[in-house]
Amino acid sequence: MTEINQIRNRLTLSQKGTFPLSIQAFGLNLTIHEGVFSPFEFQNWRWLTENFPPVAGKSILEIGCGFGLPGLYLAKHGAESLVACDIDPKAVTNTLENAERNGIQNVEVVGSDIFSNITPHRKFDFVFWNYPSIFAPDDYEYRDDLERGAIDPGYRLLNRFLSEGPEFLTESGSILLGFASGARDDLLSEIIHANDLASVLLGSGAYPHTSQIYRLFSIRKRRPSA
Numbered sequence: 001m002t003e004i005n006q007i008r009n010r011l012t013l014s015q016k017g018t019f020p021l022s023i024q025a026f027g028l029n030l031t032i033h034e035g036v037f038s039p040f041e042f043q044n045w046r047w048l049t050e051n052f053p054p055v056a057g058k059s060i061l062e063i064g065c066g067f068g069l070p071g072l073y074l075a076k077h078g079a080e081s082l083v084a085c086d087i088d089p090k091a092v093t094n095t096l097e098n099a100e101r102n103g104i105q106n107v108e109v110v111g112s113d114i115f116s117n118i119t120p121h122r123k124f125d126f127v128f129w130n131y132p133s134i135f136a137p138d139d140y141e142y143r144d145d146l147e148r149g150a151i152d153p154g155y156r157l158l159n160r161f162l163s164e165g166p167e168f169l170t171e172s173g174s175i176l177l178g179f180a181s182g183a184r185d186d187l188l189s190e191i192i193h194a195n196d197l198a199s200v201l202l203g204s205g206a207y208p209h210t211s212q213i214y215r216l217f218s219i220r221k222r223r224p225s226a
Contacts, residue, residue, distance in 0.1 A: 010042070047207070048214065049070035049073050053126075055074045059123075062129070065109065081108075090145070092110065124169060132149050132150045138153055159191050178216055
């Protein structure tokens, strides 16, 4: 079975429950609506929340917010502000409801295709994306909105993210990219080089009884040589 077929099966399985789903995680009381990524079938959100760098006083832009983690946790525990966005209106509604349910007020939730609906010239200390790193051919056609959160044909979305993202960073800010093992590291390196960026692996890890290794990269513009 190909990797794409495997992820399709997991996405289908993730929608088999009775919605809305409920979960308590990181001190938050959360619900997950039908058509939004299930936290029970995909665990990278949990590892990224546990391993995010310090955010005290930081402004954060989260791309692809899904049901709201890790962004809402960061907004409640030290971040100055959070702008959470997703291309899927169901995810936008879900994150907004979870913010209200948990009394998190320093958050703005918007519908946006990566940066398309983010105010130009707005700057953030962290621009974060738990990236949909499953590679597919350029001509791949999504079956539904859920696949947009797992599959990136030709890594076109990654190219957009890394080429446009630095324009939304503060002077000392950085892009934080969740990029799982098994993804196309060669293409990530090519895109980083083509955009004159530098990358540092902040951490990697896995949970018991899982084969997936989760990774978090810090990416920013190269500093001029002295």
